[in-house]
Amino acid sequence: MAQLDTSESTSDVVVVGAGIVGLACALVAVEQGLRVQVVERESFCTGASIRNFGFVTVTGQGSGATWNRARRTRDIWARVAPQAGIRIDHTGLYLLAQRAEAEPVLHELLCRPEGAALQWLDSPDLRRRAPHLAHAHVRGALYSPHELRIEPRFAIERLRTWLAARGVRFHMGQAVHRVETGRVALDGGTLQGERVVVCPGPDIRTLFPQTFVRYQTQLCQLQMLRVRPPAGYRLDAGVMSDLSLVRYRGFAELPGARRLEDRLRQEMSRELQHGIHLIVVQSADGSLVVGDSHQYGSSMPPFVPAQAEELILGEMQRMLCLGHYQVEERWTGLYPSGAQDAFIETVLPGVQVLSVTSGTGMSTAFALAEECLQGERIAT
DSSP, X not given: OOOOOOTTOEEEEEEEOOSHHHHHHHHHHHHTTOOEEEEESSSSXXXXXXXXXXXXXXXXXXXXXXXXXXXXXXHHXXXXXXXXXXXXXXXXXXXXXOSTTHHHHHHHHHTSGGGTTOXXXXXXXXHHXXXXXXXXXXXXXXXXXXXXEOOXXXXXXXXXXXXXXXXXXXXXXXXXXXXXXXXXXXXXXXXXXXXXXXXXXXXXXXXXXXXXXXXXXXXXXXXXXXXXXXXTOOOSXXXXXXXXXXXSHHHHTSTTHHHHHHHHHHHOHHHHHTTOOOEEEEOTTSOEEEEEEEEEEXXXXXXXXXHHHHHHHHXXXXXXXXXXXXXXXXXXXXXXXXXXXXXXXXXXXXXXXXXXXXXXXXXXXXXXXXXXXXXXXXXX
């Protein structure tokens, strides 16, 4: 267990949790000139914040608050990443339409405010712009310029180190036992702060569990892979497929999505059963991060079915037609999933719980932290 440094243990803000949501709160607070302390029970980040795509996704987020949060968070990532020494691997997103029913969904999005900066590419356009994606069965693609991709397994620690250099005090390897107004009780002592923000990630039972019950929160386990494509294969943007159009709320809420879902239930019932939708992004070393599947429950078994991996890779091959590839890594992630995308709840005077309950922490955390600590509400 790490020894708590109790010197100067009083601050303006104490943040519980050093995942992306907690780090976002620390950033917002320190940029306000506040004294900030962050406490984390692990010695380094091991959770959902490093087990994701690192894909800051705007297009496809639910219209209104979540889309606006994602758009704002994307801009903050673009500003902060170079300052913190975080590489942006690529930008943009291609939403590939395989089925006739997918095209109306993408065109409907173009007609909404969230589609203002997007571009439809028919087959000839796609061949000119991204020939490696213009396969015979792909009818066209919707291109978004908004998205950016970072490597989360490196980015989170670099963000934490950069914040520490800006004066944020981190207490790593310290479990929190109790939170009261102005006080956070740890293994080795107590931290004091005028405000406390609790960002517990998937730990929905230790601190203020009834809050998560009220928000109908359960756990979601996902399965992901790192794949080595043929030498020299390059993506210049992320890729999604038809399955994403019935999973992401920004697409699923569009009128045409129901017809697409009906067809997918006939053709891809196993993929839907495992909660699979395809995202592919590329790392600096050329490997592809591919996923993912989704299982829900109050607790998660430690076993993941081989069929889910086979189905993810099958959809990857339909979209990318790689020829040969090698799976280099496999992992699971765990995040809270609720009836809404996120919540900020005041649980005691001066104490708030901030939780992203939709798997969109990398995409929305910075804007949510602004809402929490600056009292701002992004227009819905």
